[in-house]
Amino acid sequence: MGALTKPIILLVVIYLLLKFVVPNVPGSAPLPSSLIFLYLMLTMAGIVIYYTMSGESKDAFWGPIQRFLTGENIGALQTARYGVLILFPLLVGWQTYGSTAVSDAPPAENRTIHPAPPGEYTGLSNPVSKTPENIMQGKGFYAAFCSPCHGGNFDGKGPAARGFNPPPANFSDPTTIAMLQESYLFWRIKKGGVGLPIEGMPWKSAMPRWEVELPDEWIWKIILGEYDGAHQSPRTWE
Amino acid sequence: MRHQGGQLQQMLRTLRGHGGWLSVWLLAAGWLALPSLGIAAEGAPAGPVEYRDIPGIGSRNIVWVIAQLHLLLAGFVLGVPIFAWLCEIVGWKSGEKRYDKLAKEFTKLLTSSYATTALFGGILLFLLIGFYPKLMNYLTDIFFPSFVFYCILFLLETATLYLYWYGWDAMQDGGKKTFHIFLGFLLNLFAFFIMIVPNSWATFQASPVVIAEGTDLARAWAATWNPTWWPVNIHRLIANVVLGGYICGAYAGIRYLAARNAEERDHYDWMGYVGNFIGVFGLLPLPFAGYWLMREIYQYNQQMGITLMGGFLSWLFILQAMLIGVLFLGSNYYFWLGITHRIPGSEHQYKKPIMTMLVILLLCLGVWMTPHSLVASLEEARKMGGTHHPLLGVFGVMSAKMTVANLMILVTFMSFIMYWRAGKQETATWAKVARSVMGAVLILAGIAVIVLGVWGYFVPAIIRINYFSTSQVLIVLFVMLTITPLTALLLKSARTTTEMVWGRMPPRAGYALVLNAVMVILLMTLMGYARSSSRVHWHVYGVMRDSSQYAFSPALGYAAAFMALNTFLFCMLVAFIFWVATMGDKGKATGYGGGEKGKLPHGVPAMAGGSPPRGNEQ
Numbered sequence: 001m002g003a004l005t006k007p008i009i010l011l012v013v014i015y016l017l018l019k020f021v022v023p024n025v026p027g028s029a030p031l032p033s034s035l036i037f038l039y040l041m042l043t044m045a046g047i048v049i050y051y052t053m054s055g056e057s058k059d060a061f062w063g064p065i066q067r068f069l070t071g072e073n074i075g076a077l078q079t080a081r082y083g084v085l086i087l088f089p090l091l092v093g094w095q096t097y098g099s100t101a102v103s104d105a106p107p108a109e110n111r112t113i114h115p116a117p118p119g120e121y122t123g124l125s126n127p128v129s130k131t132p133e134n135i136m137q138g139k140g141f142y143a144a145f146c147s148p149c150h151g152g153n154f155d156g157k158g159p160a161a162r163g164f165n166p167p168p169a170n171f172s173d174p175t176t177i178a179m180l181q182e183s184y185l186f187w188r189i190k191k192g193g194v195g196l197p198i199e200g201m202p203w204k205s206a207m208p209r210w211e212v213e214l215p216d217e218w219i220w221k222i223i224l225g226e227y228d229g230a231h232q233s234p235r236t237w238e
Numbered sequence: 239m240r241h242q243g244g245q246l247q248q249m250l251r252t253l254r255g256h257g258g259w260l261s262v263w264l265l266a267a268g269w270l271a272l273p274s275l276g277i278a279a280e281g282a283p284a285g286p287v288e289y290r291d292i293p294g295i296g297s298r299n300i301v302w303v304i305a306q307l308h309l310l311l312a313g314f315v316l317g318v319p320i321f322a323w324l325c326e327i328v329g330w331k332s333g334e335k336r337y338d339k340l341a342k343e344f345t346k347l348l349t350s351s352y353a354t355t356a357l358f359g360g361i362l363l364f365l366l367i368g369f370y371p372k373l374m375n376y377l378t379d380i381f382f383p384s385f386v387f388y389c390i391l392f393l394l395e396t397a398t399l400y401l402y403w404y405g406w407d408a409m410q411d412g413g414k415k416t417f418h419i420f421l422g423f424l425l426n427l428f429a430f431f432i433m434i435v436p437n438s439w440a441t442f443q444a445s446p447v448v449i450a451e452g453t454d455l456a457r458a459w460a461a462t463w464n465p466t467w468w469p470v471n472i473h474r475l476i477a478n479v480v481l482g483g484y485i486c487g488a489y490a491g492i493r494y495l496a497a498r499n500a501e502e503r504d505h506y507d508w509m510g511y512v513g514n515f516i517g518v519f520g521l522l523p524l525p526f527a528g529y530w531l532m533r534e535i536y537q538y539n540q541q542m543g544i545t546l547m548g549g550f551l552s553w554l555f556i557l558q559a560m561l562i563g564v565l566f567l568g569s570n571y572y573f574w575l576g577i578t579h580r581i582p583g584s585e586h587q588y589k590k591p592i593m594t595m596l597v598i599l600l601l602c603l604g605v606w607m608t609p610h611s612l613v614a615s616l617e618e619a620r621k622m623g624g625t626h627h628p629l630l631g632v633f634g635v636m637s638a639k640m641t642v643a644n645l646m647i648l649v650t651f652m653s654f655i656m657y658w659r660a661g662k663q664e665t666a667t668w669a670k671v672a673r674s675v676m677g678a679v680l681i682l683a684g685i686a687v688i689v690l691g692v693w694g695y696f697v698p699a700i701i702r703i704n705y706f707s708t709s710q711v712l713i714v715l716f717v718m719l720t721i722t723p724l725t726a727l728l729l730k731s732a733r734t735t736t737e738m739v740w741g742r743m744p745p746r747a748g749y750a751l752v753l754n755a756v757m758v759i760l761l762m763t764l765m766g767y768a769r770s771s772s773r774v775h776w777h778v779y780g781v782m783r784d785s786s787q788y789a790f791s792p793a794l795g796y797a798a799a800f801m802a803l804n805t806f807l808f809c810m811l812v813a814f815i816f817w818v819a820t821m822g823d824k825g826k827a828t829g830y831g832g833g834e835k836g837k838l839p840h841g842v843p844a845m846a847g848g849s850p851p852r853g854n855e856q
Contacts, residue, residue: 028629029622032614035630039604046600049571050593052746054578054585106616111625113611114548119780122540166624174695175610175626175635179548181540199550233698 003060007047014043034108111166114180115200117187124183128220138225141218145210146226154230164206171230178232185223185234190216288372289786297369298788299800304365306766306804307811308358310481310759313474314812315355316429317482318348321516323422330415340509342406344486349403350819354811356392373777380448381439383458388435395428433478434471438462441470444769445538446778465538469531476527480520481762484755487513489816491751494743503741510743510751511576517754518569518650522718525562525643526711533703535772542779546772547636553794554768556609559639561761563603566646568754570599573653575747580738581661591656595649602642602649610634632695637702641691644710648684651718655725661736664728672728676721683717686710759808763801771797 018039023030051061068074071081128134143152149168151158156170171177177185187195193205210219227234291297322344329337367374378385402421409418438461445466449457490509497503536543545551574592578585611625611634619625632638666672687710694702773779775789783789792800 022629025629029627030618031627031630032612032618032622034613035608035627038607042600042604042607045567046596049567050596053571053574053589053592055744056585058744108613108615109619109625110553110613111611112548112550112552113626114544116541116545116549119541165620173631175631178699179635183540184544233700235699 003051003057004064007051007061010047011040011043015040032108109201111201111204112199114184115197117184121183121187124186126182126186126220126223128217128224130224134221135224135228138221138223139229140225141214141222142225142229145214146222149206154226166204168207171226171232174232177226177230177234180235182220182223182227182234185226186216186219189214189219189222286372288370290369290371291787296788297365298786301362301365301369302800303804303807304358304362306763307808308355308362309766310762310804310808311351311355311358311811312433313478313481313762314485315348315351316433317478317480318344318351318486319422319425319429320479321483321486322348323419323426325512326422327419330419336505336508338410340512343509345403345406346819347486347489347816349399350815351812352396352399354815370777373782376778376782377439377442380442380461381458383455384435384438384462388432391428391432391435395425395432398425398428430475433474434467435462437470437474438464438467440769441466443776443778444542444773445535446781448781466531466534469527469534473524473527473531476520476524477762480517480524481758483513483516483518483520484751484758485513485812487517487751488755489513491748493820495745495748497741500741505740507580507740507743507747510572510748514569514572514751514754515654517758518573518654521565521569522647522651525647529640529707529711539779542772545774546768550791550794551768551771553609554764556607557764557798558761559603559606561757561764563599563606563646565754565757565761566599566650567603568750568757570595570650570653572747572750572754573657575743575750577657577660579742579744579747580740581736582739583736584660588656588660595653598649599646602646605633605638605642606646608633608638635695636707637691637694640694640707640710641687644687644714645684647714648680648687648717651714651721652680655721658725659729659732661734661738662729662732663735664732666728666731669728672724676724679717679720683713686713756805756809759805760801763804767797767801 015036018031018036022028050057052058066072068077068081068084071078074081128138142150147158148160149158149164150156150171151161151168154171156168156173158168161168169176188207190209190211192209192211193207194202194209196202196205214222223234289297292300322341325337325341325344329335329339329341398421402418402425405418405421409415409421442461442464445464447460447464449460452460487510490506490513494503494506494510497506532543532547535546547555574588577588577592608630610631612622612627614622614625622628626634664673690706690710690713694706697706771791774791775784776782777784
C-alpha cells in the first residue's frame with residue numbers, strides 16, 4: 001500500500017488547502033465547489049501520469065488497487081473489499097440522484113460579466129477631450145451619481161454596496177474596466193442593468209439606466225474620471 | 239393504367255416473395271426520401287427562394303456536420319504533404335530508406351483521404367447552394383474569379399498528387415528522385431493555395447471588405463484580402479500540421495497495438511514517435527498564431543471580439559484550455575514514456591526532471607483552466623461577492639493565460655530536448671559551458687515570462703498586448719532558437735551511452751497517441767463552432783443578415799453534442815479510409831532494411847534512434 005499512501009495524502013492536502021487555507025488568505029473568499037473539483041481532477045491526472053511512467057511504478061501504484069478489487073491475497077481486507085464493492089455503486093447512484101433530482105436550490109450561476117455590446121456602441125471614441133478640467137468634472141459627476149455604490153475610491157465599496165448581490169464593480173481591479181474600451185463603459189452606463197443581453201443576466205444587475213437622467217456628454221466625462229481615479233487606462237488599439 | 243396497376247401488383251408479389259428484405263429497403267428509402275417531400279422553401283412565394291430546409295433535421299445541422307467533416311479531412315489532406323515531403327527530403331539527403339518508406343506511408347494515407355475530402359467538399363457545395371441560395375448567389379457574385387482559380391488549383395493538385403504517389407517507386411534514383419522531390423514541393427504549393435482561397439470566403443463572412451466599384455477581379459481581391467484572412471491562413475496552416483501529425487501518430491499507435499511481430503512493433507513505434515513529434519512541433523507555435531488571430535478579430539470588431547472572449551462564447555475557451563492541456567500532457571507523457579521505456583536504465587535518472595515538468599504543466603494548466611467568472615451556486619457566489627473570486631479571479635484574464643501558455647510551451651520544448659539528449663554523453667570540451675548557458679537561458683526566460691505576465695496587470699491593455707505578450711512570445715522563440723542548435727552541436731560529437739530501443743513502449747503509449755488525435759479533432763470542432771458563432775445572426779457580418787429560422791446561436795450544450803458527434807464521425811471515417819488503404823499490407827513484411835537502422839543523420843534530431851528489435855515491455 002506504500003505507493004498509494006503518497007497520492008492519497010497529496011489529494012487530501014490539496015483539498016484541505018483549497019477548502020480551508022485559500023479562503024482564509026487576506027482578501028480571499030471560499031472557492032466554489034466547481035473550482036475545487038477542477039483542481040482535484042488535475043491533481044488526480046498528475047498522479048496517474050506520474051505513476052504510470054514506468055512499468056515498476058505502474059505496478060506499485062495499480063497493483064494494490066487491482067489486488068484489492070480482485071480479492072487476490074488480501075486476507076483480512078476481504079470485508080473491506082465487499083464494503084467497497086457494495087458502497088461504490090450506491091455512492092454513484094446517490095450522486096446521480098443528487099444531480100438529477102428536483103431540488104429547490106437555484107441552479108449554479110453561469111453569468112457572463114462582460115457580454116458583447118450592441119453593434120451601435122462598438123468603435124465609438126470619447127468625444128470629450130482628456131483635459132484636467134473634464135477629468136475633474138467627470139470625477140464630480142462620479143461622486144454624485146456613481147460613488148454611492150462603486151465607492152469614492154473606485155473600489156466597489158460605496159456605502160450602498162453592501163446591499164447588492166452581486167456587488168458593484170471594483171474599477172481599481174485590473175481585470176475590470178482596464179480590459180474594456182471606453183465605448184463599452186458608455187454602453188453599460190447609458191443602458192444600465194436592464195440593457196444587458198440574456199447571458200449577462202439583466203435581472204442580476206441593479207445598475208440604473210443613466211440615459212434617462214444624464215446627457216451623453218456627462219457620461220463620457222464620468223468615464224474619463226473613472227479611469228483616472230481608478231488609475232487604469234482603457235483598452236485602445238493605438 | 240391497367241398496365242401500371244399490373245406492374246404494381248407484380249412488384250408487391252415480388253416483395254412478398256423476397257421476404258422482408260425488399261420491404262425493409264423500400265421503407266428505408268421512403269424514410270430517407272421523406273425529408274425531400276417536406277423540403278420547405280422559405281421566403282415570399284413570388285420572390286426568389288432565400289432558404290431551403292429539411293424539417294426535422296434542419297439544414298443548419300446538416301451543413302454543420304458536412305462542413306466540419308470536410309474541414310477536418312481537408313486539414314489532414316493539406317497537413318500531411320508538408321511532413322511527408324520533409325520526411326522524403328530527410329531520407330533523400332541521409333540515404334536512409336526508412337524515411338522514404340515513412341514518407342510513402344504518410345502519402346498513402348493522404349492519397350486515400352484525398353478523394354473523400356473532395357467528395358465532402360462537393361456535398362457541402364451542393365448543400366450550400368440548395369439551402370442558402372441567396373447567400374451563395376451573393377458570394378458567387380463577389381468571388382467568382384477565385385472560384386475559377388480554385389478549380390484550376392484543384393486540377394493541378396490532383397495531377398501532382400497522382401504523379402507524386404504513383405511515380406514514387408519509378409522515381410527513386412538520380413535526377414528522377416530530384417524531380418519527385420520537386421513534385422512534392424509543387425504538391426505543397428498547390429495545397430497551400432487550395433487552403434487559402436476558401437479561407438478568403440470564410441473569413442470574408444466574418445470580416446467583410448466590400449467595394450462597390452471596380453472590375454470583378456478588383457472586387458474579389460479586395461474581399462479576399464480582408465482583416466482576418468492571413469491570421470486564419472497561418473493559424474490553419476499550423477493547425478493542419480498538428481492535426482496531420484497527431485492523426486498519423488494515432489494510426490501508428492493503433493498499428494503498434496495490433497503489431498504481430500517485433501519488426502512491425504519497431505516500425506510503428508518509430509512512426510508514432512515521428513507523428514507525435516510533428517504534432518508537438520506544430521503545437522508549440524499554434525497558440526501564438528491563435529493569439530494573433532484573436533487580436534485581429536478584436537481590432538476588427540470589438541463586438542465580435544467580446545462575443546468570443548468575454549461574451550457567451552468565452553466558455554468555449556475554458557473548454558479549449560482543457561483540451562489543449564490534455565494535448566500538452568498527452569504529448570509530454572508520450573515523450574516521458576519514450577525516455578523511460580526506449581532508453582534502458584534511464585527510468586530513475588529522469589524521474590526528478592519529469593516530476594518537475596509535470597508539476598509545472600499542471601500548475602500552468604490549473605491557471606489556464608480557471609475561468610474569470612466561476613460557475614457557482616447562489617450561496618457560493620454570495621460568499622465570493624459575485625461570480626468573480628477576489629483572489630483567483632486574476633487567473634481569468636489574458637495576462638495570466640498568455641504567461642502559462644508560454645511556460646507550457648517552454649516545458650514541452652524542454653521535454654523534447656531531454657528526450658533528444660537522453661542516453662548520450664556529450665564529449666565536446668565546451669559541453670559544460672554550453673549546458674550552463676542553456677540552463678541560464680531557460681531559467682532567465684522563465685522568470686522573464688512570469689515577470690512580464692505579472693507586470694501586464696499594471697499597464698494599459700495596449701502595452702500588454704503590443705509589447706508584453708509579444709515579448710513573451712519572442713522570449714520563448716529565442717529559447718528554442720538558442721537551445722536547439724546548441725543541443726544539435728553538442729550531440730554531433732556526443733557518445734551514445736545507451737542505445738535507444740524501439741518497440742518497447744507499453745500499450746498505454748499507443749492509447750496516448752490516439753487520445754492526442756481525438757483531442758485535436760475535438761479542438762478543431764470546438765473552434766469551428768466558435769469561429770462560425772462569432773458572426774452571430776449574420777451570414778456576412780454587418781452586411782447580410784441571417785433571416786432564416788436558424789438565425790440564433792445554438793446553446794453550448796447543444797453545440798458540444800454536435801462537436802462530439804462530428805469528432806466521432808470523423809474518427810470512424812478516417813478509421814474506415816485507413817482500413818481500406820492498408821488492407822493490402824496484411825501479410826506483407828514491413829522490412830525497411832534492418833542494417834540501416836541506428837544510423838542517425840546528424841542534425842535531424844526528431845528522427846533519432848534505431849536499434850535491433852526487442853521484446854515489448856508492458
